[in-house]
Amino acid sequence: MNCKTLHKELIFFLEGDLPLEKREQLEAHLNECPDCAAFAADMKKTLQVTEDEKSTEVNPFFYTRVKAKLENSETQHIGIFEKVFLRKVLQPVFFSILLIIGVYSGIKIGQPTPVNVFSSTQFDQETVPYLNEMETESIETFLME
Amino acid sequence: MSEAEIIEKLKSGSEPAFKQLVENYQKLVVNTCFGMVHNKHDAEDIAQDVFIEVYRSIHKFRADAKLSTWLYRIAVNRSLNFIRDNKKRKWFQSFEDSVETKTKALQNLAATKSDHPGFQLENQQRAVLLHEAIAALPKNQKVAFTLSKYEDLSYSEIAEVMDLSVSSVESLLHRAKKNLQKKLYRCYKKKCL
Known part of the structure; x- marks a missing residue:
């Protein structure tokens, strides 16, 4: 050996x-x-x-703690469906809607505003009629004054 | 109240039967969990969850099986899940945190055993060293070693809990002891203590 x-x-x-x-x-x-x-x-x-x-002693409050935990988890168990629904359905839906709104508004902001040519020329014609100032008041008469 | 009576009454939701069950098997479950996680508070927490699971799924319990075997199985599975979750958490921990955790483990040991006359710093270090060596073992070896050392179960009882053959358990324990010896010898050479 x-x-x-x-x-x-x-x-x-x-x-x-x-x-x-x-x-x-x-x-x-x-x-x-x-x-x-x-x-x-x-x-x-x-x-x-x-x-x-190796534990030889027994925790005297062990059963009380188990019971409290059991009761606690039972009350939590009732609300677990709501929690799962909130986390797995409502949250993704909310964030998807938020994302769609964001993308849509981004596209809208990025687009150039279309100019309505017809209406603007009409407006010009209506409000600003052609005015020949030279005919109304000639430069000579203006200087004479 | 006999084991069969406890199970029957538990199935009908009897609270005294549940109390009796907890009192009868508390030490068994806590010791098994402690052997796996090596922390008294964590072991008690896991043991509480074990009893809650037993209460909720007692209707699944087959009458031909032993209640203790079922409890060992749940305790081992819960402890392994705890270790897995803890590992994930530790992966994200910084070095400082891991040092802090080690110091806490030492303080924990000191706090739990301070009333023990022979338990001094050297013993605490030995405990930490052995816990680390056991924790480093592969899962099945760890389970077999814990059930053998902390619960003094025979090879056939361990085989029943782990759902393996007796020869597999023998082999697992042999390899576990060899691995532990290697680690402890390396540490002895480096004068870890």
Whole structure:
């Protein structure tokens, strides 16, 4: 038995999984090798942690908490349909409408305003009639004054 | 009240039967969850959810199965879901947060075991080291190891809970122990403690 073999088998030795013959070989090596003995002691302490952690005490308020959580979740369970409906239906619909409105208004703003040629010429003809100022008042008469 | 009576009464919605069930199996469920998540508060939270699930789905329970096996299964599944969600959350956490979480884990251990006379800093570090080594194991190895170490279940009982053959469980436990030994030896060499 050498140190390398011991390192491979140590956890099984500590857990009592090895057959008697192999266990005796390991024990013999541990008595001879102080390095391996130190590692074995360290490993034993680390594995012991699970034993220390096993809970033996019972939380006296555990049942009360379970009951409170159960009642809480039942009231939440009633409103869950509304929540799902709100999240899965109303929210997407609302954001889709918002998006459509945004795109539509963007297109509308981006479009050039069409000029109504007919109505504007009509307007010009009606309101601004041709006025020949030279005929009304000639430059000579204007300067004479 | 016998197990069969509890189940029958639970199916008709009896509250005393539910109380009895929680009292009888509280330690089993909390210990199993603790073995998986290694935090007392989280383990109790998960255990509460386990009992709520049992209350809601007791009508699905088959009379030929053992109640404890069913409870172990729910506890293991819930704990694995918790670990998966926690991993997702941690992925988004910064380095600072992860350091803070580790410090909190140490403080948590100190708080829960401060009344234990032999539980000192070295033991806390050992616990953190072992928890990290167990957490790094593949899912099935972790479940088999936890049920074996924290609940002292036999190979056949673990096989029943995990729905595997006894030889598969033997192999899983063998590989789990080998992996743990590798990690612990590496740490011993680096003088982690």
